[in-house]
Amino acid sequence: MGDSGKVSARAVALLVLGKFDPAAGDASEVLYRYIGRTEGRGQATDIVFGVIRHRKTIDHLLALIGNVQAKRVQKRLMNVLRIGVYELVFAAETAEYAIVNEAVELARTRGGRRQAGFVNAVLRNVGRAIAERKCGADEADKLDFVPVSARWGCRFKRDVLPDEAEGAGRYLGLKYSLPGWLAGKWAEQFGRETAERICLGSNRKPGVWIRPNRLKTTLRELCSRFGEAGVEFDLWLERDMLRLRGGVSVPELPGYDEGLFSVQDPTAAKVGEIVGPKAGEVVLDMCAAPGGKTTHMAELMGDEGLVIASDVDTERLGMVVENCQRLGISAVKAVDIHKMGEAVEKAGGADRVLVDVPCSNTGVMARRCEVRLRINHEKAASLAGVQYGILTEASKYVKQGGAICYSTCSIMDEENCAIVRRFLEEHEGWSIESEELTLPGVGICGEDVSGDHDGGYACLLRRYQC
Incomplete structure (x- = not known):
């Protein structure tokens, strides 16, 4: 701990990695709780999500090169090793001596000389096994190459990946x-x-995307505000969005308190456009929390009409209300899930319904990196019944000639087109108006930021006019 009372970024990362629960998906919450203890916020954030994102590969390298088996090593010590290997392999800009030295000190803090010596030996072995910490991805298919991005990776002196003949998976x-x-x-x-x-x-390391609140400003005006404040960003003009550069605190951005913008990935923002709400219509959002798509639809309607927002999680539904207050939106009415049907009936039925159903999150694993640590085939398969049930329930509330947008942040057929096809087979009077599957982008390429987006699926179903 330095004179300021702050600790190192690696110490905070170690604390967070020890406390977060993959099943709860709470890495961001735990990090937020402890990030104030260090001045190296950006580095701590990168390490936490980097270790989570690459943990399987890191543990494989530790076993292969360092003869370290995760199940046989105390949790805190294993996380010290993971941080060290993450930085050696995936953070080439950080000096090797700094990585190893602090890992040794972190181990010594509680484990004494013996654990410090163990960490030093393992990380030195990993370091010696690396031929080039940063090299181009032109030979990315080689078994001695571990990719860091679409453009570069880490090359080892020996093969570290299995032959693909053993199976692509x-x-x-x-x-x-x-x-x-x-x-x-x-x-x-x-x-x-x-x-x-x-x-x-x-x-990929996902960026922070900003969508202007069209009720209050434009992309050009928001760019001007950010530019005057020295905030760096890139534009995706076709999507009317901007992407922040660097580790900027969103609540501290100019215009945040005024409700001039929302944070939303481009793929998520596309869903509201596919729903296509018009001013004066009645729209139902059945899985509304935390409200990004809800507020976007209200903005697209010019805040004229009614958006009924409901969710099974009443606590998170409160976030929808908070977002509407910040953005200056009055057309949204948050309704308890048990009173949702009554609210829709009172409004005369819904012109459009959005069902952004719970899913496996396989399209957003860059942003929700801990998903890879908890997902399994059985859990993914079990979601289909829930998703179909929500879609079926939604069909009860749609007016003749109205529409349902069924969306997920999954890219799995069984959660997407298979659910829609089953619905069409078992319900007459519906047809597909549009259907779109977006795969995760591979990241930024030069000045083109359009590759930094999540994956997802959206299908617009139209109810026939009788």
Whole structure:
């Protein structure tokens, strides 16, 4: 701890990694709780999410090179090693001596000389096994290469990945720190080449995207405000959005308290446009919390009409109300899930319904990196019944000639087109008006930021006019 009373970024990262629960998906919440203890906020954030994102690959390298088995090592000590390997392999800009020295000190703090010596020996072995910490991805198919992004990676002096003859799932799973069954499924569903791009996209460091609140400002005006404040950003003009550069605190941005913008990924923002709400209409959002899509639809309506927002999680539904207050939106009415039907009936039925159903999150694993640590095939398969049930329930509230937008942040057929096809088979009077699957982007390419987006699915179903 320095004179300021602050601790190092690695110490905070170690604390967070020890406390977060993959099943709860609470890494961001735990990090927020402790991030104030360090002045190296950006580095701490990068380490936490980097270790979570690449944990399977890191543990594989520790076992292969350092003969370290995660189940046999005390949790805190294992996380010290993971931080060290993450920085050696995936953070080439950080000096090797700094990485190893602080890892040794973190181990010594509680474990004494013996653990410090163990960490030093393991990380030195990993360091010696690396041929080049940062090299181009032109030979990314080699078994001695671990990708860091679509453009570069870390090359070892020996093969560290399994031969793909053992199966695409095992190879891609270890290469990109993903469940082998999932990587294999992507290879079957999308083809081998596309599956690898999905893996890359699932490992990118996602940017923070800003969508202007069209009720109060424009993209040009918001850019001017940010520019005057020295905030750096990139534009995606076709999507009317901007992407922040660097680790900027969103609540401290100019215009945040005034409600001039929302944070939303471009793929998520596209859903509101697919719903296509018009001024004066009645719109139902059945899975509204925390409110990004709800408020977007209200903005698209010019805040004229009614958006009934409901959710099974009443606590999170309160976030919808808070977002509406900040953005100056009055057309949204938050309704308890048990009173949702009554509210829709009172409004005369819904012109449009959005069902952004609970899903496996396989399209957003770059942003929700801990998903890879908890997802399994059984859990993913069990969601289909819930998703179909919500879609069926939604159909009860739609007027003749109205529409339902069924959306997920999954890229799995069984959660997307299979649910829609089943619904159409079992319900007469509906047809597909549009259907779109977006795969995760692989990241920024030069000055083109359009590759930094999540994956997801949206299908607009139209009810026939009788």
